[in-house]
Amino acid sequence: MAKSKRFFTYLFLGIIAFVSIFPFAWMVISATNQSVDVTKGRLLPGSHLLENFRNLLETTDLQQSLLNSAKISITTTILALLIASLAGYGFEVFRSRTKDIVFNILLVSMMIPFAAMMVPLYRMFASISNTVPWLGIDTMASVILPTVTTAFLIFFFRQSTKMFPKELLEAGRIDGLSELGIFLRIYLPTMRTTYAAGAIITFMSSWNNYLWPLIVLQTPETKTMPLLISNLGSGYAPDYGMILIAIVIGTLPTALVFFLMQKQFVAGMTGSVK
Template sequence: MIKAATIRKPAVSHIQRKLIPSYIFLTIMSILSVFPLYWMFTAATNTSLEVAQGKVWFGNYLAENYKNLIDQQNLWQAMGNSFFYAIVQTLATLLICSLAGYGFELYHDRGKDRLFAILLLAMMVPQVATLIPLFTMISQMKLLNSVLAFIIPGLATPFMIMMFRQNSRNFPMDTMEAARIDGLSEIGIFFRMYIPMMKATYAASAVIIFMNSWNAYMWPRTVMKGNAVQTMPMLIANMSNGYAVDYGMLMLGVLFCSLPTIIVFFVLQKQFAEGITGSVK
């Protein structure tokens, strides 16, 4: 037994030595990935001159930057608008895309695969190509500067429908058949059985939709006019315009804009990983 133990030990240490370059590489890449976030935090506490000079440690100018930001920009109004638009967009898109994915996968029809293939072709069309037609449609419907103008283009995205359809393949058909025998309606099956069992997929989709809605700039910039309806990305863009940019205040605004998505991702990261891999509970 002693001899066997002495034989195994060098093998384990040899494997560990082979992994050292991988650990070093991963450590360096992690530092490079985290550094921009660290610099954003430190820049928010420094003056504009210190940021421009490349100072990378914390300063004592955070309170002054916050005061300037509140005095010069409609920070909390923009934060409220972004939260409202993103939450409404997330809830509406989850409902519509999950219904579409549920129907495409669990109901059988000869033409559904052709329809789904046509739907996927929309993923190849860039957003800028549809910007003018969408703006014309929203303008003619007199929906400019409204929450409907913000959410309508993203209510049914092909990627979200495809994600729900793929993950719906793990939904047990026996459960659906048993529910039908018990007299549960199709809508009841969706709301009372499908949604609870697919909660990991819903969580992953909610993270993606919320982040995309929160960070959206081009479309809100097109249909939202005026400070009363501007979102956080629009506010950040306005702060960076002009001849003299206060980089300390700007980075504090970027920090406020980034925190909600960071918090949402870290809170739902476990469910996000399960949903991306197609887990069903």
């Protein structure tokens, strides 16, 4: 009975694993084939990987798009972690009725879809394009600032701070540390798994961000990887082999970040404090 139960458990997990992995395997295999082979549904590796990669380099400014995505994602991640952790720390450590009301308003803002804020955001950035060009339309700042922190990330850090040993705060105050010193020298190193989880979530969200960059980034020099891939697929006769090699390249950074930090991610999401 136990063996049959274990068999069906492994069978179910194997099916789920296959369904999860197959799209990625198909993407990598198809990146080695010509466009006509991809449309035919060929599932065998081909010999056109270098050709597809060469066509991608000749057709697009791949290096610039990767650099733009990296700059936006890294900057957004660093600023978001700093701001959200400071806010989450403040909301939990210095609690009051007023702060709880403000926090509840932040949570309500999570219910507002981003599509509802696009028009006022665009008008705001367009209005300052002439006076402050580096903050206006078609700049990296216009992509970073609206996404630099979210109510979810603040909520995430506040909930994780509930697990933070309050005795460490008292010990820091007794030793004469300022609140900023406690945050930098005690809180930040102790909550590294939470920072790792927040970094993965923020980096992946920023790297894959499509809708807002599509609206505010209007020149080829500022395009990110999602916009480059979208442009490749919008042609009259898209080259699917070239598109898939671009998708593989665009997927590698997020996959690498996740696999390098997956243990910290799991610990951070489960509320572990070390």
